[in-house]
Amino acid sequence: MNTLKNFPKLPASVGGQSIPDFLKFKVRGPVKRQPVSDKFNFAITASPHFGTQEGSTFDEGRLWHPIHSLEFSSATGSDGGLMSFRGHYRARSTALAGKEASSKNVVNLDKGEFIKGISGTADHYITSLTINTSKRDVNVVNGSGGKEFQFVVPDDHQTNAGAHITLVKNPTKLLSLDGNRVASLGVLHQRRLETISDTSALSADDPAPVITASLSSQWLDATTQSAWANNDMSTVENLKIKASQDLLPIYTNIANNGDSAWTEVEGDDGEIYYLSWTNNGVIWSYTPTASNSVTKVAATDTTKAGTTTNTIISIGSYSTTSNFLGISLFNWSNVPTTVISAGIALGFAYLVRPIIQTGVEMGLAAAADLLAEGLTAAGMESAAVLVPSSVATVGGVVIAGVLGIALPLGCIALASVIxxxxxxxxxxxxxxxxxxxxxxxxxxxxxxxxxxxxxxxxxxxxxxxxxxxxxxxxxxxxxxxxxxxxxxxxxxxxxxxxxxxxxxxxxxxxxxxxxxxxxxxxxxxxxxxxxxxxxxxxxxxxxxxxxxxxxxxxxxxxxx
CATH class of the missing domain: 2.60.270.20 (Cytolysin/lectin)
Known part of the structure; x- marks a missing residue:
């Protein structure tokens, strides 16, 4: 039987919380990512740039969607031209791109409204611009001159960054004007999450599925608990630093190597875990699938599978040096029992890499997109199609829980990445x-x-x-x-x-x-x-x- 090479020795429990004896588990082998069809591909795509390509680029906001409003300013007079842009999202705004002018136009998007494309004219800079939404066309820069352009995203896509723009200062045609002009403009777009939604496996009057995060709980050994009880926070902090040093190489390995950083193992009870480890630490992702591990709810529609399920996704982290144990939980309620599979845990595990690579500044909605794609890569399309309805009430996925105790520990070196x-x-x-x-x-x-x-x-x-x-x-x-x-x-x-x-x-x-x-x-x-x-x-x-x-x-x- 295969063994877990260089796997750390784990205690049976920390602070009363048991830890699985992974060394006794059957090794099923490395994980294998399944092909992801176009329907579940949430890759961000850039449109062509319209206008000159010279100058510094600006593409802030690509992971913050949905856009709530767009703010443009333009120069007055016959020459006109787009001077600046700013995008406003759920919890933040981009920096001002360009130099703000006195003539402003704001496009406020209604709930459910999204940007389908842009059109206008461009010479050495954007001379006119219209924002095309799913409901209307809004002229935000009035001007003329140059070549006409238009870009419309695919029917199942939306613009998730208000503009991918190039700035150029004092174009030669406008030397008398002080400040920046937007020299070129495009959009970043990707699939809309709601286009993959399919709740046909649920009964008509079943409640919608919901994903909620419980974030991280920590368990302490006697030494750490004693230091904490005496308010000896410097000792606790030193232990946390050592724990972060144990866990950082694991996250670095996942960021660098992706799927090959994870190994699938099986316990005596048939439950599947996904592990990634070094000599001094381990993280795991796990979804209980046994009948005694989930709460079943009787179906109201007898033509359906018979029950829905409230299940959990457990993401654990352990540091041998500090004897720190942390477990984060995601609760997924009202899921058809036919969907429950260990692959759900793998789909959540697949979230770790893009979070580390792109950062915890990723918006809730972007994280939901990546979860749907990760579940598909784990062979769980039946779960992926439930993600849109499962995140509707909260707007997306809280990613802090995906990284386990890495964030509350303040993994300092990890912070340099994210x-x-x-x-x-x-x-x-x-x-x-x-x-x-x-x-x-x-x-x-x-x-x-x-x-x-x-x-x-x-x-x-x-x-x-x-x-x-x-x-x-x-x-x-x-x-x-x-x-x-x-x-x-x-x-x-x-x-x-x-x-x-x-x-x-x-x-x-x-x-x-x-x-x-x-x-x-x-x-x-x-x-x-x-x-x-x-x-x-x-x-x-x-x-x-x-x-x-x-x-x-x-x-x-x-x-x-």
């Missing part, structure tokens, strides 16, 4: 055994929430650029907590925390953020609802790759 600019990772650990806490306010200043819009979490793993303030409410609304963190460009960062003895929904968070109460220490402490709150950041400046973490402990764990 992060841009300054990033702040906020880990909120709820050790309150009586109450749940949820976010009720956030103050972004110039921060941006990665992978989509703000969502409340019982366990927070949030990645944000630059600056943030948060209010967390206790479940009885009798107490709340405000926390804040600022990343400075030219001086050390600052942190803060303040307890609130009332409902936090009406708390003046922006006032708290913009006023005093900042601490230039790596730790601070407050009390919220009679409970001690301990906050810690490993570094106030000079963090590797400009990625900072903020650890917020609602209470402390027991010593043992």
């Amino acid at each position: 992060f841009k600019q300054y990033f702040l990772i906020i880990n909120v650990y709820n050790f309150d055994t009586v109450h749940q806490w949820t976010t009720v306010q956030h103050y972004e200043d110039n921060s941006v929430v990665s992978n989509g819009g703000w969502q409340t979490r019982l366990s927070l793993i949030l990645l944000l650029k630059y600056i943030l303030g948060i209010v967390l409410n206790r479940d009885d609304a009798a107490a709340a907590l405000a926390i804040k963190y600022v990343v400075h460009r030219s001086s050390d960062n600052e942190i803060g925390a303040e307890g609130i003895d009332r409902n936090g929904t009406t708390y003046d968070l922006s006032g708290y953020y913009n006023n005093s109460g900042w601490t230039d220490s790596t730790s601070c402490q407050t009390t919220a609802g009679g409970m001690n709150v301990f906050c810690y950041t490993p570094a106030l400046g000079g963090a590797s790759n400009e990625t900072y973490t903020y650890e917020v402990n609602l209470g402390l764990p027991p010593a043992s």
